[in-house]
Amino acid sequence: MTDAATLAQKLVARAAGRTHVQPGEIVTCAVDFAMFHDSSGPRRLAPMLAELGAEIWDKRRVALVIDHYVPEADDDARRIVKIARDWAREQALPHVFDGRGICHVVLPQAGLIRPGMFCVGGDSHSPTGGAFGAYMFGVGASEMLGVLVSGQIWLKVPQTIFMRWSGRLACGVSAKDMMLSMLGRFGMAGGQYQAIEYCGEAVAALSMNERMTLCNMSAELGAQIGVVAPDAVTRDWLEVRGADVEELGLARWHSDEDAAGTRHHFDASSLAPQVAVPHSPACVRPVDDLEPTPIDVAYIGACTGAKLDDLRAAARVLAGYRIAPGVKLLVAPASVADREAAEREGWWRHIVDAGATVLASSCGACAGYGGAIDDGATVISSTARNFRGRMGAATAQVYLGSPFTVAASALKGRIADAREILS
């Protein structure tokens, strides 16, 4: 038996107060940070907490993000959001983000997710936090309640699956395409609820936003977490947001070279834009292999596909053009800060001038909460899931692609390859 460990195993060991953990053993971990939103959070947690007569173990380690039911579309949404706001006030929670954007994006923007941390989120895309070298996974409301009253959670120590990407991505190809190609190859159970570590030259070259996209869709790959070892790119992100990077000791958060795990290799330089066809994120084809597919709606939104780098990508494609007649381009920036940064940098103007309809920075149509997708519509979307009915209308045909692909499709009126426009 060797003491060599993967990054995920080191993160678990630290949280379990151990020097070493074995894959497969069940351990109890101390939670550094817990996040929940208006849908999974107060409306479920408040009554259960009251029923138990218990208190939150440490309010500084908790964040509430109101992102699912804002802006309030009807009385039910108003009721749910009011419960969240009232409860946040009553509990005097120090970390509340109300209408500022989607939880997986606003938390790291506030510098709350840092390398070495062990975190849980009341949302399945919580593995996004792994982009920062944290162990972060999604839990349901009951389990969140368990964390809130105890500060602890049980865990089966995962194996690690290494996804090593060599080479460099071509212009117009992005982390979303890397993820879709892995989904096409391994399917939605490929992650086996283990840990996935993304590594190699092409991953090291990705921005934090792009690493977030990879880790975010670890959920679709069926992994418990996705993680990227922190490096200079991570350090820069954290420094700008006020973290003491020396104190964090980034260098220790990496996998030992001889650590056991499953290893897969990919070449980024030969990767073409990928598209998932209805009704699964794992039904994936290179964009050039699709039949001609006219679209009604192009949607750029969600934690997966509307962060600053996603908006920049879309703007690069849209700059100087107008969307095709009869096509709706809907853009819901992942956070207010992302939209403001895109405005400052001049990218936003290209999106608006191309004819986009701007939506609020919330989960919106991605989870079918927004009602923006009509019956029978054909949609190309930068989001993570195209399950039947996911975006609202059961008869909608939803295709998934990168922000480059969605923007190019909006211009052409059919699913299109952004490389044709960018070259």
Next chain:
Amino acid sequence: MSRHRVWRLPPDIDTDQLAPGHAMKFGLPEIAAACLETVRPEFAREVRPGHVIVAGRNFGIGSSREQAASVLVHLGIAAVIAPSFGGLYFRNGFNVGLLLLTCARAGEIEDGEAIGFDARHAVVTRFDGQPLPCEPIPDFLLDMVEAGGLVPQLKQRLAR
């Protein structure tokens, strides 16, 4: 061993099929009425307490929404039996008191069949008495299901 009528479902049943987004703003009775509406529209109307679901691989993939599990408890489903489950769904199931049995040979069971199961001994018994082995479940998870889920269990623990 009591017998349970089987509802067969295909592989890759996702949380949005169990608890559709359009019903998520409501309580469990409304979500239950929409449960599996795109897969077996008659399910919510005809399912009875004590029935079991036998599904294909990857049951419960997708969202963390716990209602996708609690809706089946609400409808009285005694157990879900499948070759594999979404990892997050597996945690949620036990947390809300829903028994999930991982059975590699679940595919042999037929729709409408009456089966038995014994979670402590990790076995499903077909209508003709043929046993199908399941993966053993740690005792602390079975205790949680027997207590009715994590919240009732926490309540017992905090009361002590």
